[in-house]
Amino acid sequence: MSDLKRGSAGGGVANGLTIAEARDALRRRDLSAVDLAMACMTAMDAADDLGAFVHRTPNIAMEQARAADVRLAAGDAPGLCGIPLGIKDLFCTKGVPSQAASNILRGFRPEYESTVTGRLFADGAVMLGKLNMDEFAMGSSNETSCYGNAVNPWRRQGSDVALTPGGSSGGSASAVAADLCLGATGTDTGGSIRQPAALTGIVGMKPTYGRVSRWGIVAFASSLDQAGPMTKSVRDAAIMLQSMAGHDPRDSTSADIPVPDFEAALTGDIRGRVIGIPREYRMEGMSAEIEALWARGVEMLKDAGAVIRDISLPHTKYALPAYYVIAPAEASSNLARYDGVKYGHRAALAQGDGITEMYEKTRAEGFGPEVQRRVMIGTYVLSAGFYDAYYNRARKVRALIKRDFETVFAEGVDAILTPATPSAAFGLGEMASASPVEMYLNDVFTVTVNLAGLPGISVPVGLDSQGLPLGLQLIGRPWDEAGLLDHAYVLERAAGFVSKPEKWW
Numbered sequence: 001m002s003d004l005k006r007g008s009a010g011g012g013v014a015n016g017l018t019i020a021e022a023r024d025a026l027r028r029r030d031l032s033a034v035d036l037a038m039a040c041m042t043a044m045d046a047a048d049d050l051g052a053f054v055h056r057t058p059n060i061a062m063e064q065a066r067a068a069d070v071r072l073a074a075g076d077a078p079g080l081c082g083i084p085l086g087i088k089d090l091f092c093t094k095g096v097p098s099q100a101a102s103n104i105l106r107g108f109r110p111e112y113e114s115t116v117t118g119r120l121f122a123d124g125a126v127m128l129g130k131l132n133m134d135e136f137a138m139g140s141s142n143e144t145s146c147y148g149n150a151v152n153p154w155r156r157q158g159s160d161v162a163l164t165p166g167g168s169s170g171g172s173a174s175a176v177a178a179d180l181c182l183g184a185t186g187t188d189t190g191g192s193i194r195q196p197a198a199l200t201g202i203v204g205m206k207p208t209y210g211r212v213s214r215w216g217i218v219a220f221a222s223s224l225d226q227a228g229p230m231t232k233s234v235r236d237a238a239i240m241l242q243s244m245a246g247h248d249p250r251d252s253t254s255a256d257i258p259v260p261d262f263e264a265a266l267t268g269d270i271r272g273r274v275i276g277i278p279r280e281y282r283m284e285g286m287s288a289e290i291e292a293l294w295a296r297g298v299e300m301l302k303d304a305g306a307v308i309r310d311i312s313l314p315h316t317k318y319a320l321p322a323y324y325v326i327a328p329a330e331a332s333s334n335l336a337r338y339d340g341v342k343y344g345h346r347a348a349l350a351q352g353d354g355i356t357e358m359y360e361k362t363r364a365e366g367f368g369p370e371v372q373r374r375v376m377i378g379t380y381v382l383s384a385g386f387y388d389a390y391y392n393r394a395r396k397v398r399a400l401i402k403r404d405f406e407t408v409f410a411e412g413v414d415a416i417l418t419p420a421t422p423s424a425a426f427g428l429g430e431m432a433s434a435s436p437v438e439m440y441l442n443d444v445f446t447v448t449v450n451l452a453g454l455p456g457i458s459v460p461v462g463l464d465s466q467g468l469p470l471g472l473q474l475i476g477r478p479w480d481e482a483g484l485l486d487h488a489y490v491l492e493r494a495a496g497f498v499s500k501p502e503k504w505w
Contacts, residue, residue: 014039015179019083019236022182026072026082033068033082036182037061037126040084044128044180049505052165052175054089054147055097055130064126071124079239079263081124086131086175086184091117091227092216093130100218101145102135104366105344114216115248116185116227123243128181132171135368136335137189137220140442142170142196143428144370152200152425153178153501157467160504163425166196166442172230173200177501183231183240187217189224190323191446194458197230198420198471201460201499203488204230205237208478209453210255212241213248221330222253224323224450234459234489238262241481257479265482266489271305273487276413280316281445283422289464290419297417297461297472300494301487311413313404316448318397323447324440325381325394331371332378338366373436402452409477415487416475419445420458424468445473455481457488461495469499 014036017025025031041061044053061084068082092098092110099105113121121127132150134142141164142150150170152163154177165174169186173196176184186193188206197204205228212227219225229240242263247256277298282291302308340346340362347361367375381390408416422444431439449456455478458471472491476484 015043015182017182018232019080019182019239020233022083023079023239027077029072033065033072033126034062036082037065037084037128040128040181043178047178047180047505049151050153050174050178050180051132051148051150052171052178052180053086053129054101054132054171057096057127057129060096061126061128064121068124068126078123078243080120080243082126083124083183084126084128084181085120086128086172086181087117088169088172088185088187089130089133090137090187090218091185092218093117093127096130098130098218099146100136101133101147102366102368102371103146103345104338104362108344110216112216115213115250116217116244119246120243125243131175131184134168134170135371136218136331137168137187137192138331138370138374139167140191140195140439141428141431142167144368146368149428150174151428153505154200154425154468155501155504161427163468164199164428166199166425168192169196169204169230173197173202173204176200176202176230176232178505183229183236185227186230187225187227188450189220189327190450191443193228193230194446194456194473195421195442197458198460199425199469201469201497201501202230202232203234203237203457203459203492204228205241205457205481206449206455207241207245207481208455210253211455211479211481212244213246213251213254215248215251219334221327222334223330224327226450234485234492235263235266237457238266238485260482262482262485265486267486268490268493270301270487270490273306273414274412275301275306275308275487276311276408276416277308278311278313278316278416278418280313281418283444286419287423289470290422293462293470293472294417294419297491300491301417304490304494309413311408311416313401313408313448315397315400315404319401319448319451320440320444322394322397322401323443323451324377325390326398326451328374328378329382329391330378332375332382335367335371335375339363340366398451401448405452405454414477415484418473418475420471420473421445424464424466424470449475454478455484457484459488459491459495460497461491462497463499469497
């Protein structure tokens with residue numbers, strides 16, 4: 001297996017491969033799906049310090065790997081056949097704990113499979129286990145999880161301070177960056193795929209709203225949530241998205257439109273394509289390193305033959321406050337079902353307590369502080385006296401933000417280039433004394449994409465002065481994931497980002 005070795009944080013053997021490399025090796029029979037799964041599980045066993053995997057499923061993994069080897073031997077091998085993946089704890093997986101990183105869902109084992117995981121497994125993917133995340137996907141640092149923090153495998157040069165892998169898909173990002181799995185599922189409500197991908201040096205894609213089914217995914221904000229792939233390369237993202245995407249009659253928001261061949265769209269030729277650079281994303285106080293990275297990305301795309309155009313998205317400055325009205329409002333509605341009656345945690349009751357006391361005690365014990373905060377905000381903005389003043393006004397702002405993008409795309413822009421995050425990864429606990437609003441500012445470059453329902457992707461482009469990865473974001477036209485992936489592929493090749501975290505765990 002010496003010909004399979006490549007640079008890897010997780011040991012330098014099979015688990016260090018990309019999905020595309022592993023797919024080709026499996027089809028050549030250079031290694032087996034069982035060997036690949038074993039390599040990942042060995043890496044997982046040595047990586048407890050990362051806190052990435054919270055429920056391991058070795059028996060399921062081996063059963064799926066053996067079935068994949070049978071399909072590979074028979075020549076019946078979809079692109080993901082035999083590929084070991086991690087599944088974010090927000091996805092319901094039949095018979096496997098699916099807690100959304102919340103104590104209120106402790107002990108919940110669904111009797112059904114989410115559409116996304118069902119499609120992945122039908123294509124032969126191997127589930128290694130469930131991945132850490134912020135509770136109910138509410139967070140930007142993976143510090144609100146009932147399991148404890150997930151940890152970024154990267155460290156600042158000369159420092160042993162534990163860093164955030166981002167959130168809410170922090171466990172997914174950490175596991176992929178550390179080569180514990182070849183890819184992972186994530187969900188993105190306001191940047192929860194793209195932000196952690198940028199902070200860990202991997203690729204993270206949020207598809208157009210409706211491209212991927214939300215059925216069987218624990219809901220945070222139903223009009224914003226979208227599942228997507230988190231991978232080591234743009235090609236891998238295309239391969240995973242191919243399996244995940246498609247119409248689902250069980251999801252009323254799922255779009256019944258054809259799914260193109262995303263991998264075939266990776267031509268690497270973007271000559272004449274128009275790339276928009278929004279002036280409103282040049283935020284006051286933006287770090288010089290982020291500014292320089294953005295300028296470098298512009299030059300890379302220009303050198304590839306793209307036409308660079310300055311554009312305006314005038315309502316961008318209202319995106320963050322609008323998002324933090326709409327998302328908590330929808331969370332308040334969605335989380336009302338967790339009351340201790342049918343499943344999950346139920347608080348112990350004192351003599352004389354009635355159903356109201358059961359609801360109150362169960363939700364107080366089961367929900368963490370950030371979830372409680374957002375539920376209270378959401379309930380407040382939906383209340384009779386404030387519905388028009390806050391929620392309806394935020395919906396109107398959302399419509400204006402969507403119209404900004406529609407105008408730009410109608411004028412011939414093919415994709416938009418922006419920073420992915422305002423900074424590199426920060427230390428776990430460093431934001432503890434800050435106000436919640438300061439943490440929410442981590443989503444400043446990403447929330448507009450969710451509000452407008454557009455596809456977006458984060459691509460690692462370089463390292464900061466402390467040796468931490470930085471990413472750039474590309475935003476595409478609705479339903480044009482194929483074109484967006486091609487732009488990202490060009491940016492990825494031009495950047496030549498091959499750095500891996502130095503193993504300390």
